[in-house]
Amino acid sequence: MLFNSIDFAVFLPLFFLCYWLVAKRLRLQNIFIVVGSYIFYGWWDWRFLALILFSTVIDYSVGRKLLVEKRDNRRKMLLWTSVIVNLGFLGFFKYYNFFLDNFVDAFAFFGTKISVSSLNIILPVGISFYTFQTLSYTIDVYKRKLEPTKDFIAFSAFVCFFPQLVAGPIERATQLLPQFYKKRVFELDKAKDGMRQILWGLFKKVVIADNCATFANDIFNNSGHMNGSALVLGALFFTFQIYGDFSGYSDIAIGTSRLFGFHLMQNFAFPYFSRDIAEFWRRWHISLSTWFRDYVYIPLGGSRGGIRMKIRNTFIIFVISGFWHGANWTFMVWGVLHALYFLPLLLMGKNRTHLGVVAEGNIWPSIKDFFSIIVTFSLTLFAWIFFRAKDLDHAFSYIAGVFSKSLFERPNFLHLRMAFVSVVLIVLAVVVEWLGRENKYALESLERRFNRPYRWFIYAVIVFVIGVYMKTEESPFIYFQF
Structure with a gap:
């Protein structure tokens, strides 16, 4: 179901x-x-x-x-x-x-x-x-x-x-x-809070993820006929598809649990606002990354030993994490890539530099934080290409297409105008999540920020947009296959 x-x-x-x-x-x-x-x-x-x-x-x-x-x-x-x-x-x-x-x-x-x-x-x-x-x-x-x-x-x-x-x-x-x-x-306030989180989870799944999936699938399935800029667009759409899909599921699960009086752990903490890969992994699929940390990484010795042990344990944990996602070499390469991203931070002792919320208490990030976010996001986007590709040959040919002269051409994607609407929706979702990044989920502070008429107007708009983009056929969640 x-x-x-x-x-x-x-x-x-x-x-x-x-x-x-x-x-x-x-x-x-x-x-x-x-x-x-x-x-x-x-x-x-x-x-x-x-x-x-x-x-x-x-x-x-x-x-x-x-x-x-x-x-x-x-x-x-x-x-x-x-x-x-x-x-x-x-x-x-x-x-x-x-x-x-x-x-x-x-x-x-x-x-x-x-x-x-x-x-x-x-x-x-x-x-x-x-x-x-x-x-x-x-x-x-x-x-x-x-x-x-x-x-x-x-x-x-x-x-x-x-x-x-x-x-x-x-x-x-x-x-x-x-x-x-x-x-x-039964506690009414908890139930209302749960319904808010369910609503935002449905928005991320139906409006963001399912929309992005249409374009990501088209580009990845026909990558041999796409120019470099179109391939970048495909990777960008998949990056937001997998986030909207999986974090949307988590929001619905956590919100639903709250309806019945249960508290589940936060599984996503706005990971695309991370300033380095170590912070990304503290914010992405938190329940899995902390599981591997506590039951695999720490028993292996964690980061307590010498350089060789640190390198060994880092690669073990990320390769296992990749392999957990599925029986394909692409997932293991994805894991190795993240190990390579993470290792310099660990060896330099900078893997716990960014523990707080970015730009906490401020509307805008500093220039340094902004560029750190862009670099980290770009690294994760590149790694997602391996995650999405059907095999390693597909991944390498896709990357070769990205880094070709056609990267600077206009995307030769037939549905570019339709894709532009999705980009606008992505930007809107990013803005909402940025404004709510200091909470457990994006709409959590809505009760405090707005009076009832404004809140209900926002809810009505979200419900309307979900209704517009709801597909007639069922759209499974990506992580069901894992």
Whole structure:
């Protein structure tokens, strides 16, 4: 079930009414969440519900065993049981054909042809997200940072909580699970705030991302016939497409959670206003980057060791991050690029220079900050070319086309006038986000800044624009494929 679908528009208010009017007790609230989440997820393919249930049972059981087991070797065995089962499912569904194809190609390179049939595997939606979420529970219980739960219903609700089940944020058990132990009471102010964030998330998805996708897909799919300036335009459209799509999903997920009395972590903190790549990664897909930091980077030694260890750990974390996104060499090159961007900052001790909000308390950034933002944005835009390209050959030919003489020609893109309207909408969204950059999301301060008539006028305009650009066919979110 998609957030931007008619199905969800019917499901959400029905679930909301049942949740608050019928589920008066905590356990009933949690049961409602489990049932509603399974309906939500099973709307795509009911067969994969067994996968979530199996993962839930395994990690719940491992947690219960870790509570009573005192022997270190047995505790490690239990931890590795959870890790192997969870990553085993993820590896099979997501990477089986990738490794098989590369295995065959490696033998072919040395002159030996082998015939192996690949499998027609359907990737379960959201498996990369809920796998990491359940792993955080097992690891934290193993490290004794978290008391394992005795409440299977609460744990099931934590694993399958529908707003963030499919594409995050990837919540830590230490932060989200305790919220299922406390009875929720409806709070109007939180619900209104949640609706505001949902509205802005829909705007970013429907008006910005889906619009940009039309032009980005056209240019990338026909890049061989495009001149350099048109290719730059395509990369620019994809840059805003992926941000509008993924941060829009996160806004809808966080806002929806607030309707039911839950608080989810901020997943995007206006990353395109970053002044260096280190700041970008503190602001982009925060739940994933902090997951890798805490469960991979720091256990490897982090940045505490010598130069060689710092370089090794930086490349490991970014390559894994790229590989997490999908079974394609383009994602790994994207990760390596970001490692190369990040490494000089780390080695010079400047990776934590920009911890605050850019131009905090001011309308305009300083000249230095402005150019730092432009440089950082340009680096991320360049890296997105690899992320979007279908393979490495496509990426390199696309880049070669960008850096050709035709870069300074008028874009030979047929829909240039239509694209101009999208550029205007992008600029409008950037302005709104810039003005709201000191908040958790762009419209958060609307309640404080404007009186009710002005607020409702702004809401009406946003709803109208969303209605104008809403597509008749369903448009999936990009990160559903990850």
